[in-house]
Amino acid sequence: MLKYDEELFLRLVEEEGLAYREQIENFVDEICKKGYSNIFLIGAGGTIAMMYPYEYILKSNSTIEVQAEIAAEFMVMNNKRFSKDSVCIFTSVSGTTEETVAAAKLCKERGATTIALVAEPNTPLTQVVDYCITTGSETHSFDTFFMLLYMLVFRFMYNNNEFPQYEQFTNEVALLPKAILNSVKAFDAKAEEFASKHKDTDYHMMVGSGNLWGNTYSYAMCILEEMQWIHAKSIHAAEFFHGTLELVVEDTSVILLKGEDETRPLMDRVERFAEKITKQLTVIDTKDFEMEGISEEFRNHFSVSINWALLSRISVHLERERNHPLTLRRYYRQMAY
Amino acid sequence: MLKYDEELFLRLVEEEGLAYREQIENFVDEICKKGYSNIFLIGAGGTIAMMYPYEYILKSNSTIEVQAEIAAEFMVMNNKRFSKDSVCIFTSVSGTTEETVAAAKLCKERGATTIALVAEPNTPLTQVVDYCITTGSETHSFDTFFMLLYMLVFRFMYNNNEFPQYEQFTNEVALLPKAILNSVKAFDAKAEEFASKHKDTDYHMMVGSGNLWGNTYSYAMCILEEMQWIHAKSIHAAEFFHGTLELVVEDTSVILLKGEDETRPLMDRVERFAEKITKQLTVIDTKDFEMEGISEEFRNHFSVSINWALLSRISVHLERERNHPLTLRRYYRQMAY
CATH class of the missing domain: 3.40.50.10490 (Glucose-6-phosphate isomerase like protein; domain 1)
Known part of the structure; x- marks a missing residue:
């Protein structure tokens, strides 16, 4: 396929992406043990759009309160549901998206718990948040982020006693990269x-x-x-x-x-x-x-x-x-x- | 001005619109006394768009939990924050907007408290909700709805001890129709x-x-x-x-x-x-x-x-x-x- 390295895709998304499962579970469990009031999904452009599916999934499958907010607006609007007890989740390929970094800093300063998924290591965003998964590669970063967000969001639901199928679900997340690859191959001519x-x-x-x-x-x-x-x-x-x-x-x-x-x-x-x-x-x-x-x-x-x-x-x-x-x-x- | 009857505007929006102040306060106070968990603002097209300002105002001025939802999606998504303790607010000019009426029925059936602002009397929407303001005229209905929504939403905030200026604010709502009229006159040539x-x-x-x-x-x-x-x-x-x-x-x-x-x-x-x-x-x-x-x-x-x-x-x-x-x-x- 044009501009598509199948082996690289599987290595980055399947092998490396899935390697973060334990790390994600550990920090989500730690956060849930401590307690939190709600989840804020914050991003800009492609990364707020990437959060909307998980906002929808949470709304329609969980009683956990969730809000997806555009970073630049979140910075100025003084959202009154946000507090030190909020969990704030960010993604950024470069780790340098100006508004996202600023919003993460604000959340951290206000005492909220901050989590980020970032492709590039040692960037402003990786440095500011409490918990960070750094995938190390910009290639196929959205595919990897989606996969990590499934594990992350459904772990919150599992810990909230709303998703007993978590183990089976996560095993199926592991099958997703091959399902993506096969779908992409089947669709490419179209x-x-x-x-x-x-x-x-x-x-x-x-x-x-x-x-x-x-x-x-x-x-x-x-x-x-x-x-x-x-x-x-x-x-x-x-x-x-x-x-x-x-x-x-x-x-x-x-x-x-x-x-x-x-x-x-x-x-x-x-x-x-x-x-x-x-x-x-x-x-x-x-x-x-x-x-x-x-x-x-x-x-x-x-x-x-x-x-x-x-x-x-x-x-x-x-x-x-x-x-x-x-x-x-x-x-x-x-x-x- | 082209297609604009100033006297009619003032009669409909100022005199008649403001006449609903006491009615709104009474039912909001009743709801607040009974207690509620959150507010859903539900509409379709122009009427969901009309709710977005009030969602923003609540988010940035109040700890009351609020969600604006598109009626047709709300009907199928099984929103888990929605319950019998929710307050659901609708507007409709005709009172017949299919999805809005269906969503109001669903909310009512599930035991939630339902409020509607409707222009036309004796319509499906006026009949299904618990509390209804029927303004009686489609002309300038959006202007009137906006004004009624200010009173409604800020009364919830007042009762939540977050808006002590309610009395002054509502007195200023009464000045809004003339402010609108003067603005419109100043802008018309542009x-x-x-x-x-x-x-x-x-x-x-x-x-x-x-x-x-x-x-x-x-x-x-x-x-x-x-x-x-x-x-x-x-x-x-x-x-x-x-x-x-x-x-x-x-x-x-x-x-x-x-x-x-x-x-x-x-x-x-x-x-x-x-x-x-x-x-x-x-x-x-x-x-x-x-x-x-x-x-x-x-x-x-x-x-x-x-x-x-x-x-x-x-x-x-x-x-x-x-x-x-x-x-x-x-x-x-x-x-x-």
Whole structure:
């Protein structure tokens, strides 16, 4: 596959990622023993979007109070549910994202418990937090972060007596990297076909819901807009019929990200509408992928990882078809603002 | 002013809206006396967007736990923080919005306390909830709802011993309709100028933050997209630099909705960037309006109402300039889906 080293992927995500299981369990158990009032998931751009699935999963599976907050807003808004008893979780590939580092410092100063997942070692973020997993590689860092977040979040639920299946779940997390790899291989030709067909499309509507809303928001903003300079509107399936639908015409590119959680019927409804109106409908559905060894009851959670890995294949093919490097920026780190 | 009856506005919003003060206080006091665990603000499209300001206000001013949830997603997600001890607040102009009515029924069945603000009397929503304010008129209903929500939400905070200024605040709510009217009059020529200049603009970027994020999201989706069929991307100021900025070029229409809460510096940063790049920058800033009689400490809250009323002037001028009725729909209530 284009720009994809299978062995490297398995080494980084499977071997090295899973190696952190014990460390995660130890510190989560320590935090739970001490007690906490709520969990704040804090990030910016791609890393707040990465938290939305876990906010959704916690809300719909646990009585633990959770809030996902954008770092720069969290810094100024004086959130009154936040206190020294809060647990604050951050991720950052570079470990230098300005707002994330500032928010982590603020949380630490106020006495809250801070946890970070970072790719690069010895960075501002790794140094400021109480507990840090440093994965050591920027390659496939989002795939690894997702996997670590499953272990982390579900361990909190397990300790809250809400997830007795934790042992089985974590054993299945270990099967996820191979499931991702097989899904990616099965999807790659379709990703290439999409990129070729849409290389000149200047606007996409992306629709998602439930635990896939974060990926929907992120792909539109951080990939299509930031990395390909293509206009993209992300819209929640539950909101689609309250406005954005009116823009759909025969040649509108509509991309549906279908997962397997409770909100799937909301996506089905958008699909039934869109297939009547546009000839440019793309459905990316995790149900089409096998996820070998993963039990039916957990597929809904793992579809976050699978979906993100599939979308990432579209990115590299768009990059080639459009001759537009994913790293090209007009403004970010090119000028001060 | 075009399509604006000043006397009718004052009668509906000022006289009739304020008449509900005692009723609101009575039922909020009753609920607080009984006790509750948290507040859910539930809506769809324009009415969930209308809740976001109050979610932000509660988060940043109160320890009361609050969640704003999209009705259709709330129906299926099995939110574990929701219980019979929750207070659920809804608004609906028609009282018939399908998902909102279904969500209110669900909340009622599960034993939660339900409150609704509705324009039309004797509708499914007015009949299902425990406490209902029926304003009786669809005209200026959003202006009225905003005003009633101030009284409602701040009464909960007052009863939670977090807002001793309630009496003064509510006296100032009474001054809000005139402040809105004066702001609208002062802004109308600018609204007309914007509509004339942008009658053929096919894409707008709208940026907001804090308690104005809801208006930003709503205006892009429910007015520009739904009612004018113009592509619009709403983006939070705290997220703007994580992707969407890359699309801004010399002729990109960027609309900034500036308010007066703690997040204003985030908007200032976007403004400094945008004014360097695009010649099509529009700043709508509540600071430019007097709000006679309203004290400095409360302007930040009331800017939600002021901002929405200003935006509404743009809508009627766009309608005329573009010869595109705000009521025209391709699909909504034109076909089944």
